[in-house]
Amino acid sequence: xxxxxxxxxxxxxxxxxxxxxxxxxxxxxxxxxxxxxxxxxxxxxxxxxxxxxxxxxxxxxxxxxxxxxxxxxxxxxxxxxxxxxxxxxxxx
Numbered sequence: 009x010x011x012x013x014x015x016x017x018x019x020x021x022x023x024x025x026x027x028x029x030x031x032x033x034x035x036x037x038x039x040x041x042x043x044x045x046x047x048x049x050x051x052x053x054x055x056x057x058x059x060x061x062x063x064x065x066x067x068x069x070x071x072x073x074x075x076x077x078x079x080x081x082x083x084x085x086x087x088x089x090x091x092x093x094x095x096x097x098x099x100x
Contacts, residue, residue, distance in 0.1 A: 009074070019048050019064075022072055022082045028064050031079070035065070043068050046079075050089055064088045 011034065019028045033047035050062030066088050072080040 014046075014074075014079075017074070017077060017079050019046070019066070019079045019081055021085060022080050023084065026085070028066075028081070028085065032063075046071070050092075061092055062089050063092050065090050 014034075015031045018030060020026070021028055029048040029050075031046045032049050034043050035045040035047065036042065037044045045068055046066050048064040048066065050064055064083075064085065066081050066083055070081050070083050070088075072082050074080075
């Protein structure tokens with residue numbers, strides 16, 4: 009699967025059946041050459057006018073299934089919500 013196909017799928021949390029958003033980035037383990045997490049923009053600020061200042065960093069092992077239209081994950085949304093640096097990359 010190509011990244012352009014992956015980023016068009018909605019990410020749905022299986023725990024509460026809420027839509028988290030769409031994949032905007034991937035995190036790789038450079039040594040192993042594999043994907044370790046997907047990144048989904050967090051909730052928008054101020055009525056959706058301002059962009060998100062947080063993002064969901066969802067570990068690859070928390071993905072339950074990748075279907076034709078959605079990606080099912082099983083996470084506690086508060087546990088995977090992280091602040092965004094101004095450059096747009098996740099805070100480590």
